[in-house]
Amino acid sequence: MTPVIALVGRPNVGKSTLFNQMTRTRDALVADFAGLTRDRKYGEGQYEGQRFIVIDTGGLTGDEEGIDAEMARQSMLAVEEADIVLFLVDGRAGLTSGDELIANQLRRTGKPAHLVVNKTDGQDPDVAASEFYQLGFESVYLIAASHNRGIRSMLEDLLPAA
């Protein structure tokens, strides 16, 4: 069976950039505007012969109202559809209260989620990641999506051997 990977997290943490790297397309909209992708977007990727489906979402703010509520709904639908949930955070911005709220929301779903600290470029990745460990995720991946760094080893770890 083809595993389904959902990308969730606050707007602007780099979900669409990671989606593009994982699918090697320019399909997902990458923008400097928070929350531009308002519904789910599906793509197909491959790692070492193992195919997977990846779902990009508009992002959760942790405090959902109006359009945020629709983005949150789409994100939670993506989580339900997924075999693997990747919760992205911004290693430059540091830990935010929104991240904590989303972490709690994900915990309530009972789905195993992995924490992905993005934007670790230009700083010590371990320092960038340190404050996120308190979110209590068992597996933490350090990546720089826009530099295609850390993604292959993350996929190698996540995907069953082909």
Ligand code: GDP
């Ligand atoms: P999304 O809202 O979560 O989908 O975030 P985007 O993928 O649209 O990215 C938001 C911004 O972060 C864009 O300006 C990206 O170029 C930038 N970005 C994404 N990944 C990285 C990264 O690894 N390092 C840095 N420095 N910037 C990144």
Ligand code: MG
């Ligand atoms: Mg996006």
